[in-house]
Amino acid sequence: MGKAPANSTLSDVAREANVSVSTASRALNGLAEKYRISASTAQLVQETADKLGFRPSQVARSLRLKRTGLLGIVVPDLANPFFSSIARSVTVSAEAEGYSALLADSGGLVDKERQLIEQLTDRSVEALVVCPVGLEFDHLEKIHQQKVPLVIVDRCKSQSQMVQVTSDHTTGTQQAMQLLLDNGHRKIGVLQGIAGTLPCDQRLLGMKQALADVGVVLDPTLVDGDQFTYESGYRSARNLLTNHPSITALFAMSTPNAFGAYQAAIELGRRVPEDLSLVCFDDVAFADFMQVPLTTVAQDVPELGRRAASLVTQQLRDGKAPRQKMHTIPVTLLQRASVGKVSSS
Amino acid sequence: MGKAPANSTLSDVAREANVSVSTASRALNGLAEKYRISASTAQLVQETADKLGFRPSQVARSLRLKRTGLLGIVVPDLANPFFSSIARSVTVSAEAEGYSALLADSGGLVDKERQLIEQLTDRSVEALVVCPVGLEFDHLEKIHQQKVPLVIVDRCKSQSQMVQVTSDHTTGTQQAMQLLLDNGHRKIGVLQGIAGTLPCDQRLLGMKQALADVGVVLDPTLVDGDQFTYESGYRSARNLLTNHPSITALFAMSTPNAFGAYQAAIELGRRVPEDLSLVCFDDVAFADFMQVPLTTVAQDVPELGRRAASLVTQQLRDGKAPRQKMHTIPVTLLQRASVGKVSSS
DNA sequence: TGTGGAAGCACAATCGTTTGAGCAAAAGGG
DNA sequence: CCCTTTTGCTCAAACGATTGTGCTTCCACA
Numbered sequence: 001m002g003k004a005p006a007n008s009t010l011s012d013v014a015r016e017a018n019v020s021v022s023t024a025s026r027a028l029n030g031l032a033e034k035y036r037i038s039a040s041t042a043q044l045v046q047e048t049a050d051k052l053g054f055r056p057s058q059v060a061r062s063l064r065l066k067r068t069g070l071l072g073i074v075v076p077d078l079a080n081p082f083f084s085s086i087a088r089s090v091t092v093s094a095e096a097e098g099y100s101a102l103l104a105d106s107g108g109l110v111d112k113e114r115q116l117i118e119q120l121t122d123r124s125v126e127a128l129v130v131c132p133v134g135l136e137f138d139h140l141e142k143i144h145q146q147k148v149p150l151v152i153v154d155r156c157k158s159q160s161q162m163v164q165v166t167s168d169h170t171t172g173t174q175q176a177m178q179l180l181l182d183n184g185h186r187k188i189g190v191l192q193g194i195a196g197t198l199p200c201d202q203r204l205l206g207m208k209q210a211l212a213d214v215g216v217v218l219d220p221t222l223v224d225g226d227q228f229t230y231e232s233g234y235r236s237a238r239n240l241l242t243n244h245p246s247i248t249a250l251f252a253m254s255t256p257n258a259f260g261a262y263q264a265a266i267e268l269g270r271r272v273p274e275d276l277s278l279v280c281f282d283d284v285a286f287a288d289f290m291q292v293p294l295t296t297v298a299q300d301v302p303e304l305g306r307r308a309a310s311l312v313t314q315q316l317r318d319g320k321a322p323r324q325k326m327h328t329i330p331v332t333l334l335q336r337a338s339v340g341k342v343s344s345s
Numbered sequence: 346m347g348k349a350p351a352n353s354t355l356s357d358v359a360r361e362a363n364v365s366v367s368t369a370s371r372a373l374n375g376l377a378e379k380y381r382i383s384a385s386t387a388q389l390v391q392e393t394a395d396k397l398g399f400r401p402s403q404v405a406r407s408l409r410l411k412r413t414g415l416l417g418i419v420v421p422d423l424a425n426p427f428f429s430s431i432a433r434s435v436t437v438s439a440e441a442e443g444y445s446a447l448l449a450d451s452g453g454l455v456d457k458e459r460q461l462i463e464q465l466t467d468r469s470v471e472a473l474v475v476c477p478v479g480l481e482f483d484h485l486e487k488i489h490q491q492k493v494p495l496v497i498v499d500r501c502k503s504q505s506q507m508v509q510v511t512s513d514h515t516t517g518t519q520q521a522m523q524l525l526l527d528n529g530h531r532k533i534g535v536l537q538g539i540a541g542t543l544p545c546d547q548r549l550l551g552m553k554q555a556l557a558d559v560g561v562v563l564d565p566t567l568v569d570g571d572q573f574t575y576e577s578g579y580r581s582a583r584n585l586l587t588n589h590p591s592i593t594a595l596f597a598m599s600t601p602n603a604f605g606a607y608q609a610a611i612e613l614g615r616r617v618p619e620d621l622s623l624v625c626f627d628d629v630a631f632a633d634f635m636q637v638p639l640t641t642v643a644q645d646v647p648e649l650g651r652r653a654a655s656l657v658t659q660q661l662r663d664g665k666a667p668r669q670k671m672h673t674i675p676v677t678l679l680q681r682a683s684v685g686k687v688s689s690s
Numbered sequence: 691t692g693t694g695g696a697a698g699c700a701c702a703a704t705c706g707t708t709t710g711a712g713c714a715a716a717a718g719g720g
Numbered sequence: 721c722c723c724t725t726t727t728g729c730t731c732a733a734a735c736g737a738t739t740g741t742g743c744t745t746c747c748a749c750a
Contacts, residue, residue: 009735009736009737010736010737010738011736011737019699019700020699020700020701021700021736021737021738022699022700022701022702022738022739023698023699023700025737025738025739026738026739029738031738031739035698035699035739036696036697036698036699037698037699038697038698038699041698041699055463055466055467056467056736056737057408057467057469057735057736057737058467058468058469058737059404059407059408059413059468059469059735059736059737060408060705060735060736060737060738061736061737061738062404062705062737063402063404063405063408063704063705063706063707063735063736063737064704064705064736064737064738064739065705065737065738066705068404073448077433078429078430078432078433078436079426079429079430079433081424081426081429084423084424084426084429084432084433085423085424087423087429087448088422088423088424088429088450091423091448091449091450092450092452095449095450095461100447100449100464100465100468101447101448101449102445102446102447102448103418103432103436103446103447103448104436104440104445104446105433105436105437105440107437116440118400119445120445121400122400122401122402122403123403123404123445124402124403124404259634262634289604289607289635289636290634290635290636291634291635291636354705354706354707355706355707355708356706356707364729364730365729365730365731366706366707366708366730367708367709367729367730367731367732368728368729368730370707370708370709371708371709374708376708376709380709380728380729381726381727381728381729382728382729383727383728383729386728386729401706401707402705402706402707404705404706404707405705405706405707405708405735406706406707406708407707407735408705408706408707408735408736408737409706409707409708409709409734409735410707410708410735411735
């Protein structure tokens with residue numbers, strides 16, 4: 001069979017080639033010119049390295065060079081397609097720049113997030129891309145104050161000097177609202193995600209502005225929910241539709257929220273879109289194939305990841321943070337069947 | 346503001362506490378007993394370490410201990426919920442055992458997979474969990490022959506001594522077939538994924554067995570497709586339904602395949618389930634909300650990941666490969682609306 | 691023959707830990 | 721008072737790379 005490629009070290013190579021370790025190192029790293037290694041020696045070293053199947057230990061290099069080539073990524077839930085797409089986009093972009101990704105899943109728990117970030121910095125990651133849980137940022141601000149380049153994605157913090165990337169929640173919501181308003185909807189319920197996070201807040205802001213344009217004030221009792229989950233959407237929709245039967249449209253802040261709402265609506269005997277219109281932020285794959293194809297505000301998820309990666313690598317190259325802190329990625333309104341006109345009864 | 350927590354090293358702590366580096370190390374690692382460090386000294390070291398915010402360099406530890414605590418994970422497509430769920434399950438389980446995950450995305454390319462695995466071993470990962478592209482295994486067999494514990498997930502290789510985890514494709518398919526047969530279907534088209542991979546082959550095998558039980562031989566011209574993608578499913582379904590109009594049911598090997606098939610069926614004027622039944626392997630979240638809720642063979646994805654992680658950590662603890670090589674995870678047939686009876690015309 | 695410079699290497703320190711072995715002082719026993 | 725233990729620590733060598741500096745040797749030129 002194949003020969004056992006016993007992990008040989010640089011000194012093995014050096015010994016085999018009858019040169020010093022330093023010479024071997026320089027020969028293999030293309031420093032022959034600079035350090036005057038003769039062409040013959042360089043070639044000899046190269047050949048014996050190949051023969052032994054020598055692969056330099058990245059751990060040792062990391063220690064000596066103080067460069068690990070590692071990138072830390074933290075997301076709240078890797079099973080959620082939104083975050084896994086971001087993770088994919090970041091890893092692939094980073095890999096193209098020679099970085100490997102250490103990926104961690106915080107499970108939506110701030111304490112876990114804290115702990116994971118600490119673990120990652122212990123491993124000397126050169127930079128961090130974090131999709132935070134989004135309610136507390138002290139630990140992130142602390143990282144930011146230290147040397148490690150950090151980019152926040154999605155759940156940003158307003159009024160911060162950290163580098164952040166997120167979708168244009170306000171404009172996206174305004175577009176969705178405009179569509180509802182154009183169809184005659186005035187009493188619109190909101191299924192909220194995690195209140196207090198920037199995506200939630202900005203979407204609410206977008207709603208208020210869109211409503212203000214037509215002289216309507218957002219009724220706070222029409223806002224319900226506290227998670228981006230199916231269950232939260234289901235509960236909130238039931239509450240809202242029960243307490244405010246005159247609601248003609250629902251705006252869901254996530255796809256799971258929307259599915260929960262759909263289920264609740266069906267159970268309460270409201271048909272979509274005949275009796276109730278439904279719009280949601282955050283597109284999902286195959287939304288076209290839903291029982292009622294969902295009108296959504298689609299985020300450019302791959303671009304969120306790419307931008308984050310590029311901001312990170314740029315910071316690593318330049319050694320300083322980019323001037324522009326907040327990066328906003330445009331969204332697209334995708335009109336499907338779930339929105340209908342208000343019957344002029 | 347906060348004090349700058351300049352990354353202090355062990356020797357900083359030692360100097361500050363007026364002890365030697367070795368003493369400091371042992372005090373902090375709970376080796377006071379074994380190496381006879383007095384309680385007072387141990388406490389002093391502990392306190393100054395806390396004061397300086399000392400965090401040991403994992404890179405240096407890794408070098409010295411030859412233990413990185415790193416796990417490598419390679420998947421073909423992190424944006425695919427199937428693989429991201431596996432990745433999540435593995436990272437979370439591994440994290441609970443003190444390991445961090447280096448995640449890489451091969452993009453479905455064998456060469457990229459090769460390259461990534463090499464990079465990961467260069468970084469001295471202690472073990473690898475790989476969802477291979479599934480057509481070539483030479484590089485994986487090579488890893489297996491070396492010391493690094495390796496677990497293959499999903500796209501296994503038959504007749505191999507590598508440790509592998511996958512779903513019970515054969516039984517799952519038989520159950521799905523039984524359902525179709527019970528409903529009178531005899532002419533069943535197959536939308537294949539990547540031919541030659543074990544999931545594909547075993548599912549075909551399951552089909553043949555189920556058909557054989559009722560005295561039918563699988564017609565090879567009823568099998569089409571070469572990817573697990575939407576497009577492949579769409580193309581194959583069009584082909585099959587055009588060339589064999591008498592087909593009454595389609596078996597799709599992935600959810601994207603099934604969606605493509607659904608689209609093709611609609612375009613060809615076939616209603617589901619009235620004119621055409623549709624079943625697919627590999628459940629998707631929210632299948633309940635599809636236009637026609639899809640009957641699926643659901644895999645226990647989290648369990649696939651957990652099992653892989655446990656096999657890996659077990660191997661790391663015991664220092665030897667488990668006796669059982671192939672691990673088969675049961676699946677569940679979820680009956681929904683997409684299957685109908687054959688009209689007895 | 692003596693001197694200067696370049697060519698071609700090797701030595702040794704370093705990155706931050708861990709760990710076996712050794713050494714001085716205190717304690718205990720006769 | 722001396723010898724032996726025990727206590728409590730320090731020394732120094734690893735782990736596997738990179739890199740500044742120094743040391744030969746050789747050639748050329750005056």
